[in-house]
Amino acid sequence: MGRPAGDRSLPARRGGAGLPGRTAPRRAPVPAFRERAAPRPVCPQSAGRRGRPVAGAARFDPRRARLGVRRLALHLGAARGAESSVRRGGRLARSGARAHSGATHGAARFARPAPGDRSARSVARWPPPFPRRAGHARAGRPAGGARARRAAAPTAPALRSTSARPASGRAAGLHVTAPRSTPRASELFGVTFQNPVLLASGTAGFGREVRDVIDLDALGGIVTKAVTPEPRRGHAAPRVAEFPGGMLNAVGLANPGLATVRDHELPWLATHLRRARVIVNVAGATVDDYVAVIRDLADLAVITAFELNASCPNTSAGGLEFGATPEGVRELVRRCRGATTKPITVKLSPVVPDLTALAQVARDEGADAVTLVNTIPGALDHRLGNGSGGVSGPALLPLGVLATRRVTARVGMPVIGVGGIRTARDVREYLAAGATLVAIGTAALADPRVPERVARELARG
Template identity: 40%
Template sequence: MNNTRLAVELPGLSLKNPIMPASGSFGFGDGDITKTNDLNELGAIVLKTTTKDPKKGNLQPQIVVLQDGVLNSVGLTNPGVKNVVNEKIPTLRKHYSKLPIIASIAGESFEDYLFVAQHFAAPGLIDALELNVSCPNVAEGGMQFGVDPKVIQKLTAAVKEIIAVPLYVKLTPNVTDIVACARAAQEGGADGLTMINTLYGMRIDPVTKKTLVGNQMGGWSGPGILPLAIRMIYQVAHVVNIPIIGVGGISSALDVLEMYLAGASAVQIGSAQFKDPAACWHILSELESEMDKANVNNLQELSDQIKRKFRDERR
């Protein structure tokens, strides 16, 4: 595979290709899929979102895979930041010394976010930090932070002061004005954006009369949200000057190219892996072929071309 053709440069990240698993997909690089597929072939790994203290997650069932998507209410299950920093990441680095690592953090208060960020601030521990202000599965914290531009700006700035690595803010689609939220993150000092997270959804079984996930509501993802992700990325890419990592409904190499045309500079794969655990690798294997069909010579060149086009449109 021609790595130069697929290579992408982002703040703090030199990616051999644009494909990475979305936060939670591969845990901390210790999931079953990593036993049969090499993480080193991917552009980077995004770790499961980490919080100050260990979390057991929401009531079961936490994940329901349906024909048209995935409804999840996991609730940020994780072993807590001290375990992640002292055990999970060192183990991951030992096995994948050159793989870019993006940590993801969340909290129920400013103090929680800053506590977790401080633990990830050690030099050489991670390559970038993703600020999850958009998880719809936690009773407190995520949604409250992610829907208010003023709070997004303040939180982004506070975390940025603590860490030396680039900061990517993951935005929720559950807002009326995604552009205002994106601008707020940029004004707070974000080096990039990740968008979008899941939509707040719910399903009810007509026979049992019970909701399909134990927490009643959860995050809805899958191919059905791709048009929404494309629209929001397109809107935001026209007004910000920081790169966007596109996520939401990607299930093919063509979807990756569409994300680029909307304004993304790299992508994350999430729900596609519930039906195809090796989706990241399969999409990657098809990417150059689809680039040939679309007359795309180089992904970095495509990204730069789209950014120039957007700048011209703003004049």
């Protein structure tokens, strides 16, 4: 009678002399290496909570170490208060994590949910497993490994003859990855940015705050903290609060004021930057405030362009944001355009009925680009001294990418993509959507080295 499928226990051994015909007791069977287990739910960075263990979650088996798994990532939840899966290097270390590079071929796989297990449906999709055996190939892909798949793939002429665009990865049964592109120097505002990575406004003040941490000249440029005519102390503390999707901030446009920026901050940037460009963010309570700042700074050679923060409340319009209506955008851009010949970009929030219509108005009134997207309003009980603030961080990534894609396609004007960028992969999402430059904000607040690291990764392709 055959041995049950999956039973990998050693065959019974005959006892020694004196015990004729007696067999040694069977050892506990070594579980099949391809056992399935429900992965643990993904907990975004900064959540700060302990996850509840999933029933039947996989645990580390020391016997697997003998199979050649080198430095297996142990993010398989233990039964007692184990931390949820964590982020390392900008990627999720998933439950049942794949073996480190150099592991024995096929020695570890990503854990999959058991059939019918509804608890695992909300977790991140696992990447495709290691090479499959014959008969187990994914639908739409020929069995037999990479060589057989290459042989079965249609030639380039065949692809061109069937469609101008190849089928999407999902439709063809392929694993879909973020688009990859080799970044190069970017042209915008009539000048060259050595790479597309900027420090977003409010991230590093006016540059000198992070001079001992990163090399600002390794970036494409820096967008300064918002500048208003008079100094502003900002909102009461606490001004920042983290939550699983990112961060709430209510800084309140705190800045030293126009005179200090003109006499001290911008001269420092002119002295210390050789390659990185400078974009000055401008804010105010009235259109006159914007115009006053721009006129006073327009003759400084260090400034490449001005960024208009259109999410400020307009006190002349009852507190309605400048960027909330086409009329508000029209007046703001027209007046600022008349105050300078330097390029202007308008930073817009996605919380509007028609973002592309506002971008069209900005372009018609003389804006050279738009920055997409600004923060969106949010609140959490007792988290901020101001009561509410702006949502930023990972939650904004899909919003910013979609806004960028729509504006570039429908309006045809340059876009500086900002919102949720943490990795080179995120940057490529914006570039593939049509962005000319990108700006990194919240991730740089957590670690000022992120923009420089992302720029290096992009340079390596």
